[in-house]
Amino acid sequence: MLHRFDLHVHSYFSSDAAGAPEELIVAARAKGLSGIAITDHDTCEAHDYLIEKGLERPDGQPAHGFLVVPGVEVSTADGHLLCIGVTLPPMRGEPAADVVKAIEDRGGVAIPSHPYDHWRAGIPEVVLDTLGLKALEVFNAAAKKEYNERALAYATRRGLSMTASSDAHHASAVATSSTAFELDELSVPRLVIALRKGGVPEGRYLSLQEAFKKQFGSWLRPAHRKLS
Numbered sequence: 618m619l620h621r622f623d624l625h626v627h628s629y630f631s632s633d634a635a636g637a638p639e640e641l642i643v644a645a646r647a648k649g650l651s652g653i654a655i656t657d658h659d660t661c662e663a664h665d666y667l668i669e670k671g672l673e674r675p676d677g678q679p680a681h682g683f684l685v686v687p688g689v690e691v692s693t694a695d696g697h698l699l700c701i702g703v704t705l706p707p708m709r710g711e712p713a714a715d716v717v718k719a720i721e722d723r724g725g726v727a728i729p730s731h732p733y734d735h736w737r738a739g740i741p742e743v744v745l746d747t748l749g750l751k752a753l754e755v756f757n758a759a760a761k762k763e764y765n766e767r768a769l770a771y772a773t774r775r776g777l778s779m780t781a782s783s784d785a786h787h788a789s790a791v792a793t794s795s796t797a798f799e800l801d802e803l804s805v806p807r808l809v810i811a812l813r814k815g816g817v818p819e820g821r822y823l824s825l826q827e828a829f830k831k832q833f834g835s836w837l838r839p840a841h842r843k844l845s
Contacts, residue, residue: 618799618801619798621798622797622808623645623796624656625690626655626783626785630662631657631658636791638655639672642685645683649792652679653685656690656699658692661687679804684803688702689705691705692710693710693713695741695744696740697737698729698730700720700727702725714748717750726751726809726813727751730782730784731760734761751812752772753778754780755779756768762822779796782795787830793822
């Protein structure tokens with residue numbers, strides 16, 4: 618069965634995001650996704666929070682028919698790197714190669730986020746060439762077209778699995794972009810296997826309104842979190 622996922626989503630556990638974890642789930646379900654990976658900056662707190670509330674399962678199975686995928690966006694010494702399928706201890710500032718190894722050792726998939734986007738700490742190509750990658754984010758809804766095109770060309774050259782993601786920092790931006798996978802079972806282990814083999818990226822850019830909200834998300838965050 619075909620399942621769509623947004624594998625790069627931030628909750629208010631990221632300092633620059635405003636969406637409550639529950640709101641991200643509601644928005645994703647309303648837009649027809651089978652699951653999301655919550656990939657907050659350098660913290661896995663959202664996953665502990667959702668497990669406590671019964672909205673995420675530590676065994677990698679869906680909760681109430683929806684799959685929340687463990688993840689984190691690590692600010693490595695070389696740029697931003699998504700960890701999908703597992704959680705990590707704090708690794709901020711560690712070399713990207715060491716973070717990739719830690720992710721693989723735990724059974725997850727390492728995905729450089731918005732590569733070529735030097736304004737947003739994309740990992741440069743000279744470093745990408747040294748990493749034992751299985752996948753690359755080739756479409757980021759908040760990135761410039763030229764950066765996405767270069768990422769797509771690079772992934773094609775290396776034969777990497779490709780993903781498209783919203784990089785949502787508000788619930789309203791979830792599922793702007795997504796990646797579809799054929800899964801015989803909706804679970805984290807099956808998704809990780811499919812992610813290594815390759816999915817079908819479905820990319821759309823953020824609207825001007827969503828781009829503005831993302832840019833000034835930290836201004837909106839305090840009131841939004843209090844209401845949540």
